[in-house]
Amino acid sequence: MSDEIENKTGYQAQSSETMNEYSGAAVGDIDYVRPAELPEQDLYHGHTFLTKWVFCQDAKVIGVQYFLTAVFTGVVGLILSWLMRLQLGFPGLAGFMTAEHYYQFVTMHGMIMVVYFLTALFLGGFGNYLIPLMVGARDMVFPYVNMLSFWMFFVAVAVLMASFFVPGGPTGSGWTLYPPQAILEGTPGSGAGILLMLISLSLFVIGFTMGGLNYMITILQARTRGMTLMRMPLTVWGIFTATVLAMLAFPALLVSSIMMTLDKVLGTSFFMPTILKAGEVLEYGGGSPILFQHLFWFFGHPEVYIVALPAFGIVSDLISVHARKNIFGYRMMVWAIVGIGALSFFVWAHHMYVSGMNPWFGFFFATTTLIIAVPTAMKVYNWILTLWRGNIRINVVMLWCLGFIVTFVNGGITGIFLGNVSVDVPLSDTYFVVAHFHMVMGIAPLMVIMGAVYHWFPLVAGRMLNEGLGKWHFWITFLGAYSIYFPMHYLGFIGVPRRYFEMYDSPYMTSAIGMNEFISLAAFIVGAAQFILIYNIIKTLKTGKPAGKNPWKANSLEWHTSTVPPEHGNFGERLPVVHRWPYDYSVPGAKEDFMPQTTPPSEVLNTEVEKT
Amino acid sequence: MHAGIIFLLVIVGSILFHIFTPWYWTDIASNWQGMDDTITLTFWVGGGVFVAVCLFMIYCVFKFSYKEGRKVEYKPEDKKLERILTWATTLGVAALLAPGLIIWNQYVNVPKNALEVDVMAWQWGWQYRLPGDDGKLGTTKVINISDENPFGINPDDPFGQDDVIIQSDVLNMETNRPIKILLRSVDVLHNWYVPQFRAKMDAVPGVVTFYWFEPNKVGEYEVLCAEYCGVGHYAMRGTVIVQTKQDYNQWLNEQETFSELVAKQNKLKIEENKIAKKIKLNLN
Numbered sequence: 001m002s003d004e005i006e007n008k009t010g011y012q013a014q015s016s017e018t019m020n021e022y023s024g025a026a027v028g029d030i031d032y033v034r035p036a037e038l039p040e041q042d043l044y045h046g047h048t049f050l051t052k053w054v055f056c057q058d059a060k061v062i063g064v065q066y067f068l069t070a071v072f073t074g075v076v077g078l079i080l081s082w083l084m085r086l087q088l089g090f091p092g093l094a095g096f097m098t099a100e101h102y103y104q105f106v107t108m109h110g111m112i113m114v115v116y117f118l119t120a121l122f123l124g125g126f127g128n129y130l131i132p133l134m135v136g137a138r139d140m141v142f143p144y145v146n147m148l149s150f151w152m153f154f155v156a157v158a159v160l161m162a163s164f165f166v167p168g169g170p171t172g173s174g175w176t177l178y179p180p181q182a183i184l185e186g187t188p189g190s191g192a193g194i195l196l197m198l199i200s201l202s203l204f205v206i207g208f209t210m211g212g213l214n215y216m217i218t219i220l221q222a223r224t225r226g227m228t229l230m231r232m233p234l235t236v237w238g239i240f241t242a243t244v245l246a247m248l249a250f251p252a253l254l255v256s257s258i259m260m261t262l263d264k265v266l267g268t269s270f271f272m273p274t275i276l277k278a279g280e281v282l283e284y285g286g287g288s289p290i291l292f293q294h295l296f297w298f299f300g301h302p303e304v305y306i307v308a309l310p311a312f313g314i315v316s317d318l319i320s321v322h323a324r325k326n327i328f329g330y331r332m333m334v335w336a337i338v339g340i341g342a343l344s345f346f347v348w349a350h351h352m353y354v355s356g357m358n359p360w361f362g363f364f365f366a367t368t369t370l371i372i373a374v375p376t377a378m379k380v381y382n383w384i385l386t387l388w389r390g391n392i393r394i395n396v397v398m399l400w401c402l403g404f405i406v407t408f409v410n411g412g413i414t415g416i417f418l419g420n421v422s423v424d425v426p427l428s429d430t431y432f433v434v435a436h437f438h439m440v441m442g443i444a445p446l447m448v449i450m451g452a453v454y455h456w457f458p459l460v461a462g463r464m465l466n467e468g469l470g471k472w473h474f475w476i477t478f479l480g481a482y483s484i485y486f487p488m489h490y491l492g493f494i495g496v497p498r499r500y501f502e503m504y505d506s507p508y509m510t511s512a513i514g515m516n517e518f519i520s521l522a523a524f525i526v527g528a529a530q531f532i533l534i535y536n537i538i539k540t541l542k543t544g545k546p547a548g549k550n551p552w553k554a555n556s557l558e559w560h561t562s563t564v565p566p567e568h569g570n571f572g573e574r575l576p577v578v579h580r581w582p583y584d585y586s587v588p589g590a591k592e593d594f595m596p597q598t599t600p601p602s603e604v605l606n607t608e609v610e611k612t
Numbered sequence: 613m614h615a616g617i618i619f620l621l622v623i624v625g626s627i628l629f630h631i632f633t634p635w636y637w638t639d640i641a642s643n644w645q646g647m648d649d650t651i652t653l654t655f656w657v658g659g660g661v662f663v664a665v666c667l668f669m670i671y672c673v674f675k676f677s678y679k680e681g682r683k684v685e686y687k688p689e690d691k692k693l694e695r696i697l698t699w700a701t702t703l704g705v706a707a708l709l710a711p712g713l714i715i716w717n718q719y720v721n722v723p724k725n726a727l728e729v730d731v732m733a734w735q736w737g738w739q740y741r742l743p744g745d746d747g748k749l750g751t752t753k754v755i756n757i758s759d760e761n762p763f764g765i766n767p768d769d770p771f772g773q774d775d776v777i778i779q780s781d782v783l784n785m786e787t788n789r790p791i792k793i794l795l796r797s798v799d800v801l802h803n804w805y806v807p808q809f810r811a812k813m814d815a816v817p818g819v820v821t822f823y824w825f826e827p828n829k830v831g832e833y834e835v836l837c838a839e840y841c842g843v844g845h846y847a848m849r850g851t852v853i854v855q856t857k858q859d860y861n862q863w864l865n866e867q868e869t870f871s872e873l874v875a876k877q878n879k880l881k882i883e884e885n886k887i888a889k890k891i892k893l894n895l896n
Contacts, residue, residue: 181800186842273818356821359720387672389685413658420712426810429838490635495807500846586684
């Protein structure tokens with residue numbers, strides 16, 4: 001590793017005195033910013049193809065690797081959802097579709113979308129790309145561990161995909177993997193399938209822990225001068241809080257995966273009571289299936305917010321930039337993110353109101369669940385109040401944000417139904433639940449992902465995505481997804497249970513047949529529309545309009561790098577010094593309608609800017 | 613301004629869909645009207661918030677869409693407005709939570725006069741057991757289950773001898789009499805659910821769970837398994853027949869008790885032995 005020393009970027013630690021010289025300000029000056037406390041990071045620059053693009057230590061490349069791998073799993077999840085909808089809308093049309101297949105598709109679709117697609121995309125993808133850029137760091141603090149994190153994720157995905165090809169196929173136990181059925185015959189893939197799933201999840205958690213440590217410590221320790229916590233973009237706040245949640249919640253998943261693996265392989269009985277199967281009593285006894293549910297949802301509910309909080313953060317930034325207005329109630333937004341994150345550890349059993357746990361838990365968990373609605377509602381108010389008296393660019397990015405608000409509020413309201421314990425009794429395990437969580441943690445975060453892709457693509461690739469294609473993509477996706485999930489709630493009212501391979505012929509259910517056909521058709525169209533984006537990206541990479549620097553006129557640091565796209569090390573010779581929050585848009589008296597975070601107060605003396 | 617118009621149509625369409633939907637809950641056939649009422653209340657409050665937020669957003673899209681040089685408000689915070697919104701939301705949420713908790717309190721407190729019904733689930737079917745004249749169900753154990761003792765009743769438990777056993781997925785009930793469902797499973801999770809009764813609870817192997825309701829409409833209802841239980845989940849159905857007191861008692865008298873089953877089986881065994889002996893004799 002002798003060349004590593006040569007490869008150091010050569011940015012040396014500077015003493016505090018010289019630092020002050022660089023920023024041209026001394027203590028007492030209005031432009032004064034506290035000197036750096038730590039020397040700058042040494043970076044390892046790859047030379048070969050392998051170290052530059054494969055085992056790369058640049059967080060931006062790792063972010064793109066995460067993104068592409070997650071999108072690949074997302075496409076697999078999408079195809080699985082098509083197959084499910086084919087069966088539900090047009091039973092028997094696909095001759096190969098047995099109940100076993102159907103349940104395997106349901107399970108893999110759920111697990112892929114929640115863990116391997118959404119979580120990996122938000123934290124691994126956007127987190128890696130944006131955190132160092134937005135806080136003004138040269139890279140993540142542990143680049144090597146960061147690289148390992150991605151490859152661990154890659155192996156986890158490979159193991160997961162391998163389960164499609166083992167005897168018995170992938171597990172069909174539902175994404176919640178409830179024992180005892182998950183590891184007993186009678187559930188598809190109860191042999192190799194479930195084992196590979198548990199191994200893959202364990203690998204995912206290990207890989208994610210490596211990434212998560214990076215995100216947290218980079219945000220806490222590697223922010224540039226002047227970037228106080230309360231000057232961080234909400235995107236960073238969202239990703240940070242989500243990472244803390246993940247670090248606390250994923251161990252519960254790891255533990256339950258390991259215990260279930262032991263139950264399966266060694267015949268322990270962590271989750272297995274005495275069981276009678278085909279006239280024979282199995283060699284299990286004394287375990288508790290409900291214990292698994294507690295562990296699973298202790299992970300599973302924060303998981304919802306691991307997906308939602310980065311989406312909250314990102315959408316706040318997108319709305320502010322494209323409405324040309326400061327985010328309304330920044331401090332409230334930060335506290336809401338942190339508060340929701342903390343509360344999310346006290347609500348898990350609202351997934352278990354009818355699980356057979358002690359029913360007295362219902363009072364506690366219903367109360368905590370509805371309390372969480374308050375900070376969430378505050379966020380919604382602040383988004384729409386940010387639009388109020390703004391100067392809103394109705395471009396593709398903003399359309400995705402507006403689509404997010406509609407779908408998120410819709411899904412949030414139905415959450416109040418399900419969280420309110422006795423209302424949950426008739427609705428749980430019906431299509432109302434399916435509609436609710438797809439709207440609130442499927443479609444709504446997806447809207448944000450899409451908005452973020454259109455917003456940051458010019459930074460990543462240096463070219464602007466095509467607006468026209470983007471608008472088609474948005475409207476087909478939004479209208480299609482809404483017409484899938486809005487009516488689906490009403491199937492739940494009828495009482496149609498979820499996870500049914502075939503709807504039944506009960507007289508009050510037959511009216512649902514037409515709706516199922518409609519939903520399936522809409523699902524085919526929405527899925528197909530996603531390929532518009534892929535086409536748009538390929539076309540833009542070849543012939544797209546060059547983006548230039550800061551095409552959206554945004555304030556946050558990622559748009560103020562020395563080159564576009566940013567190179568390894570992000571900021572050229574000198575790290576930026578931050579003087580304000582990232583939301584100084586349309587400040588009265590300022591020449592332009594934006595004011596980058598690096599603008600020192602002395603440059604904008606005659607404006608009515610608020611101190612941040 | 614096409615974007616605002618489409619969003620507006622989506623909201624108007626949602627309201628119209630809700631008003632004119634042919635898909636809505638089945639006619640309720642139990643005492644849990646309160647659950648339906650809380651749902652209706654939540655619909656009004658929640659639906660109102662949804663429509664209000666979306667309309668405000670759409671108004672902003674119409675009113676403040678991009679114009680070069682438009683004067684934009686610069687106001688990072690408005691403490692008073694934020695406080696008002698927080699308290700209003702808290703009040704709204706509390707108003708929804710209160711009825712929810714009140715009904716949950718009724719749900720977890722079973723009336724004393726409720727008839728206990730043992731619902732036993734397996735992959736993939738149901739069978740039922742009612743207490744006999746002593747009004748008590750006998751204790752059970754999974755390891756006792758056999759062809760001769762399909763419910764696994766403890767043979768030594770005196771309460772179990774007169775238990776009425778129904779080895780069929782059809783269960784009869786009497787109207788206006790509270791029923792306490794005692795759920796157990798011999799293998800995996802299940803859930804005994806009749807949409808018209810609104811109530812449900814998982815059956816968990818290893819423990820006995822419960823819930824209660826009072827059927828109040830004569831008729832025949834389909835039982836569905838509402839907790840995924842493996843590949844036969846969707847086919848795990850049953851039937852409940854709610855009857856008047858007179859019809860119910862007549863049905864009940866025709867059912868077999870545990871001791872009768874044992875006696876019958878013993879008799880069968882004796883006869884089988886006799887036949888076997890005869891065959892033996894004949895062969896000799």
